Amino acid sequence: MGVYASIDLGGTKIAGALAAEDGQVLAQRIIATESHAGPPAVLARIARLIEDLAAEVGVRPLALGMGVPGLADLEQGVVKFLPNLPTQWREVPAGAHLAQALGCPVRLLNDVRMATLGELVYGYGGRGSGPMQGAMVFYALGTGIGGGLAIDGRLYLGPFGASAEVGHMTVVPDGPACSCGSRGCLEIYAAGPAITGQGVRLLLAGQTTCLYDLVEGRPERVNPAVMARAAALGDERVRAVLVQAAEYLGISVANAILMVHPRLVVLGGSVAEIGPLLFDTVRAAVAWRVGMFSAADVAIVPSQLGNRAGLLGGIALAAGVGI
Amino acid sequence: MGVYASIDLGGTKIAGALAAEDGQVLAQRIIATESHAGPPAVLARIARLIEDLAAEVGVRPLALGMGVPGLADLEQGVVKFLPNLPTQWREVPAGAHLAQALGCPVRLLNDVRMATLGELVYGYGGRGSGPMQGAMVFYALGTGIGGGLAIDGRLYLGPFGASAEVGHMTVVPDGPACSCGSRGCLEIYAAGPAITGQGVRLLLAGQTTCLYDLVEGRPERVNPAVMARAAALGDERVRAVLVQAAEYLGISVANAILMVHPRLVVLGGSVAEIGPLLFDTVRAAVAWRVGMFSAADVAIVPSQLGNRAGLLGGIALAAGVGI
Numbered sequence: 101m102g103v104y105a106s107i108d109l110g111g112t113k114i115a116g117a118l119a120a121e122d123g124q125v126l127a128q129r130i131i132a133t134e135s136h137a138g139p140p141a142v143l144a145r146i147a148r149l150i151e152d153l154a155a156e157v158g159v160r161p162l163a164l165g166m167g168v169p170g171l172a173d174l175e176q177g178v179v180k181f182l183p184n185l186p187t188q189w190r191e192v193p194a195g196a197h198l199a200q201a202l203g204c205p206v207r208l209l210n211d212v213r214m215a216t217l218g219e220l221v222y223g224y225g226g227r228g229s230g231p232m233q234g235a236m237v238f239y240a241l242g243t244g245i246g247g248g249l250a251i252d253g254r255l256y257l258g259p260f261g262a263s264a265e266v267g268h269m270t271v272v273p274d275g276p277a278c279s280c281g282s283r284g285c286l287e288i289y290a291a292g293p294a295i296t297g298q299g300v301r302l303l304l305a306g307q308t309t310c311l312y313d314l315v316e317g318r319p320e321r322v323n324p325a326v327m328a329r330a331a332a333l334g335d336e337r338v339r340a341v342l343v344q345a346a347e348y349l350g351i352s353v354a355n356a357i358l359m360v361h362p363r364l365v366v367l368g369g370s371v372a373e374i375g376p377l378l379f380d381t382v383r384a385a386v387a388w389r390v391g392m393f394s395a396a397d398v399a400i401v402p403s404q405l406g407n408r409a410g411l412l413g414g415i416a417l418a419a420g421v422g423i
Numbered sequence: 424m425g426v427y428a429s430i431d432l433g434g435t436k437i438a439g440a441l442a443a444e445d446g447q448v449l450a451q452r453i454i455a456t457e458s459h460a461g462p463p464a465v466l467a468r469i470a471r472l473i474e475d476l477a478a479e480v481g482v483r484p485l486a487l488g489m490g491v492p493g494l495a496d497l498e499q500g501v502v503k504f505l506p507n508l509p510t511q512w513r514e515v516p517a518g519a520h521l522a523q524a525l526g527c528p529v530r531l532l533n534d535v536r537m538a539t540l541g542e543l544v545y546g547y548g549g550r551g552s553g554p555m556q557g558a559m560v561f562y563a564l565g566t567g568i569g570g571g572l573a574i575d576g577r578l579y580l581g582p583f584g585a586s587a588e589v590g591h592m593t594v595v596p597d598g599p600a601c602s603c604g605s606r607g608c609l610e611i612y613a614a615g616p617a618i619t620g621q622g623v624r625l626l627l628a629g630q631t632t633c634l635y636d637l638v639e640g641r642p643e644r645v646n647p648a649v650m651a652r653a654a655a656l657g658d659e660r661v662r663a664v665l666v667q668a669a670e671y672l673g674i675s676v677a678n679a680i681l682m683v684h685p686r687l688v689v690l691g692g693s694v695a696e697i698g699p700l701l702f703d704t705v706r707a708a709v710a711w712r713v714g715m716f717s718a719a720d721v722a723i724v725p726s727q728l729g730n731r732a733g734l735l736g737g738i739a740l741a742a743g744v745g746i
Contacts, residue, residue, distance in 0.1 A: 258684030262716035280714030361581030391603030393585035
């Protein structure tokens with residue numbers, strides 16, 4: 101079985117792995133991005149990381165799949181634009197550069213689409229005996245909200261890999277302005293910072309009960325997961341914040357279901373760590389908002405792979421599975 | 424070139440046609456549904472209509488494609504449920520029945536999905552030299568709002584032919600209750616009756632200028648097309664109604680684009696007859712609401728086929744093209 105390499109490039113960290121085509125990870129490592137050094141230096145760090153992993157395992161990878169936090173042209177192997185990295189990351193031919201450095205083919209993809217590929221091939225989507233039939237929608241609910249769409253066992257990318265931007269679908273027509281230029285996007289209501297911000301607001305206003313104790317009164321410890329623990333312990337105001345965010349997410353999931361009627365909706369990222377309260381609320385919203393057909397057959401499930409979805413998606417990308 | 428038959432079954436009328444595989448119509452006719460007579464009688468009327476058309480042309484069809492106003496199981500050839508016809512239309516094996524009567528294969532589909540197939544194969548979607556690459560979304564904007572989705576030159580139906588229910592995606596979280604059981608669906612704001620109702624309300628309140636003259640004060644003459652003429656002649660209040668409906672439609676189209684990034688969005692039905700005011704407003708909404716990538720490459724166009732989309736879709740369905 102062939103060995104492939106994967107890179108998940110982030111604004112502050114680079115995660116790298118070598119794995120077999122079946123998803124068995126042979127070696128992995130995380131290093132700092134040091135993005136201030138500019139694209140050539142970062143690409144050199146990536147190449148060295150792969151070389152180090154290959155030396156550790158004693159096998160050279162057949163190909164590399166790399167996810168980037170922004171737009172990438174899969175066909176050309178070019179990084180188009182990374183909103184959270186320095187502006188030099190525009191039209192960077194990272195694929196060709198790394199292919200030359202490593203002596204193997206390199207494929208680039210948006211990081212959330214790459215995580216979708218991981219879920220499709222190695223997560224719930226890969227549970228069947230053959231390629232998954234029907235559609236799968238993935239939500240990456242973190243600092244922002246990204247998404248991915250797969251149809252009949254293959255990632256569906258659209259003209260330049262930008263489909264399934266679920267975080268920027270309008271849920272409130274006249275809602276607050278979003279960084280994307282629109283208003284009332286899902287991300288405003290259900291991304292991690294929105295939920296955490298509401299939790300901090302309640303904390304500072306002295307309106308929480310259990311949450312205060314759980315974070316020992318320290319706002320910087322507030323996050324969706326600890327808010328969910330507080331809600332479970334009876335903190336009603338915190339619970340209301342989580343339910344409201346989940347209801348907006350439920351609108352988005354219902355709309356996605358009405359559009360592509362997937363068999364599977366996978367929710368991942370820090371917001372999904374809210375757990376049953378989030379999933380139950382989303383499922384309830386879907387049950388009453390999807391009235392044109394029964395959505396009872398749509399499984400709405402947490403990510404099985406968690407943080408590993410991206411790196412494993414890179415292995416599938418490198419191996420050309422599901423894409 | 425083979426000759427195929429098509430039926431578009433409606434609550435009050437049945438349209439039938441015989442056409443060549445290239446879409447050239449050889450004969451067509453419209454008869455009353457007489458749905459009160461029950462499914463067997465209606466199916467007998469359909470079979471006779473096809474026989475009459477075949478006799479007229481002097482050629483027997485190789486297959487029949489039939490659209491029904493509700494849910495149909497394509498694989499089984501069973502009408503599942505038609506909300507606007509008598510309740511006997513549940514689990515009716517119409518495909519097998521008609522196949523026996525006509526001596527040819529019969530395929531069933533939801534009528535809006537069948538119209539989508541028409542647009543895909545014989546409308547804008549069929550303009551290229553091969554199957555259309557990328558996605559196409561069709562909106563049927565009439566008494567209700569239905570939709571259809573095609574991907575890479577083939578209709579995308581989902582598990583039981585129910586995908587692309589664009590009329591029931593939520594556009595206002597706490598909007599009025601919809602017949603589907605949800606709230607704030609697009610259909611509430613942008614279907615024909617919603618727009619016409621607003622026009623009638625203005626008319627009866629004496630708040631229109633040109634519209635009053637165009638319909639000679641008669642509310643039953645109000646419809647989206649005549650409202651568009653009034654708006655073009657300077658009736659500002661009527662114009663505001665149309666723009667508002669178009670903005671809600673624009674939210675839905677923007678959300679659909681963010682989900683599947685189609686190359687083509689086709690708007691058909693009586694509401695599309697509003698014309699440039701509708702299309703310009705939708706395009707403007709899409710331009711600012713789709714901020715994550717450029718939607719400038721997405722063509723948002725009126726139906727080329729109009730009323731004929733359904734019947735022509737039935738020909739494609741019968742011939743097995745695009746499905």
